Amino acid sequence: MQVASWIFRPRADYAADPGASRGRLIPQPASPTRTEFQRDRDRVLHSTAFRRLKHKTQVFVYHEGDHYRTRLTHTLEVAQIARSIARALGLDEDLAETVALSHDLGHPPFGHAGERALDAAMAGFGGFDHNAQSLRVLTKLERRYADFDGLNLTFESLEGVVKHNGPLLGPDGAPTGSYAGRALPAAIREYAARHDLGLHTYASAEAQAAAIADDIAYDAHDIDDGLRAGLFKLEDLAEAPLLASILDEVRGRHPGLDDDRATHEVVRRVITRLVEDAIAESGRRIEALAPPDVDAVRSAGRSAVGFSPAMEAEERAVKRLLFARMYRHSYVMRVMNDARDVVTDLFARYFADNGALPPEWARDASGLDDARRARAVADFIAGMTDRYALIEHRRLFDATPDLR
Template identity: 60%
Template sequence: MSETASYASKPEMSLGRLYDTGPSPTRNEFQRDRDRIIHSTAFRRLQHKTQVFLAHEGRHFRNRLTHTLEVSQIARSIARSLQLNEDLAEALALSHDLGHTPFGHAGERALHRAMHAYGGFDHNVQALRVVTLLENRYAEHDGLNLTWETLEGILKHNGPLLDAEGRPAGRYVEEGLPAGLDLIAIPADLRLSTYASLEAQVAAIADDIAYNAHDIDDALRAELVTLDDFLGVPMVGPIVAEVQALYPSIAVNRQTHEVQRRMITRSVEDVIRTSADNIAASGVQSAEDVRLAGRSLVTFSQPVGEAEKGLKHFLFTRVYRHGSVMEPVLESEAVVERLFARYMADPDMPGRWGKAGRAVEGERRARIIADFIAGMTDPYALDEHQRLFDARPDFR
């Protein structure tokens, strides 16, 4: 790796881990985090968790794992160009979805509703629970024992949870902070009112770039829209027109790939230019300066940011809320809600989960059940539904 800038995160200056591991002769601390994440059970489960389209729709649609790998590639490219720590950016990109439920955002919505009386469910907090508590592979401790910087980035890559006065900020304004944050064992205060590192900010915007591009590709593959439907859509429309003019005779799948790769490239280049200007204008000289900057420094330019909002609106109305998507979405939400209600009444969960659930009641039982359900893959959730209700939803 080339030399990083002064404002990049430095593995040798890490605030450390909860449990001392001693130095490694071959890897820095952020590389060790990345490797622990890749070898975790939760990471492998991502291959059987929905991104947008359920697995029955076809084998070539993105799942949480393929999405995560695309985010990782984009994050490394941006981090390298900005002279940030690629290893931390990669670790955060690889871990950003570890707390997601089966059936994508539908499962998360259902579990949040089911947990409403117990503090709700939040996938970023759940990812922290996964890496600090629920992964139980190591002989000497629970969790993956990641560095403070990785834990901070997992929780705060989308921005602070509190404002300067200590009030819930961003997505937490209406419902308050998610339950359970005070129960997570960490090596140092995560400072909920400050921004996370530039590497975490890179992972967050790489997530946006990846799913914008691949959701277009998947929507076209599912025949929910055509390329022509995108001609008037901000951000992607001019690229579609350009590709159709340059390659009018090639197959649509090739045109689609040209659109997708050009959109990723231009989005990445815009972020690099804009973020470099933001960083220079802010005057930050260290990772601590970044946390205290008062705003995200890794951003789209204003015109591209506005266009990206227009694209998201189009995808929401024409793809995510399309009838053929919503029908299985609603059924998958019902699966999660039925599982939760059944386990609350009778925690008939396999192995250690059932034992733990039967030993407690109320909020503590609900949190154990949420942990169990959130860790399920799509097929496993359907298997449990079949076992408990002698019925298997048909999403076709």
């Protein structure tokens, strides 16, 4: 069997080098057995926030079925794809994996519905953003080590989490990307003042690999989960040209195949096509950029990792199908609206009554001004799993939505 040569590509000059890391906010002695990025990965894997992802919604609430993705299984799928892309491009796989494992740590319960509810509740106090919350988790809210709060990750891991979707500041210093027209979240501004993350530049190619892996995993597993839930049928995939061609290939190669196996054959091909296109296009971009080191990737002025223009259009069509058929499906909308109300209720109750919080959180929130108390309440709720949020709502309120 002939094996593609890129599978064994050596470390590239433009890869992030754990031996030349910009270091940690709190200096620590080097490990005799692990690189700096391997230590970062291991700290994330052993964190409390990572374990909680097991019972946080991706699209379906945990009790709707054991086979649907959770925020944890999504994260693991992103990490696998990120490593594959990083390996093909000669990047540091451990850094790509660390960013992938960390990127959703700040998500509250009930997925984007929970995030929207917290953002609305925090509108007068700086809002809520899961990316900024991930940074708070990594630099403040994990309290396990004797010498520091957070996990004290390297610069490269933290910049990857914060900037995996691109620069946060434009050349004029104004917020850009998803923050254009508004202020950067306070958590990002405050941490960057202590540990400059270069918010005006791109992150490493490893972080960019994690970002595109997130898109690939989303597309593939939401097709799988949507079909499994009966929100749409295999034939509906024909609405997206990429999926139509893949389904035709599967039907032609395996006539009479049952829908469960056909679904798997479609999903695995979606991942393969997207990954292979990202590797090929990123290779072309890197060849054109000819970056001599990781800093040249950061300052290139455009992403080094991405889909080809043709595949980017195909991938957008997949997202449009999923948005119409899945995310805006009446069943999903009803459950998520109820979930949003749970988060809204909890925030209002905790903010009005410190005594409703667990003793350690009530103690920390007492005596704070409104803005800092609201942030403490948001931190508490954002750390909840779906089921704990429902338990707390049942404890504090007479009626709690069933979310079914």
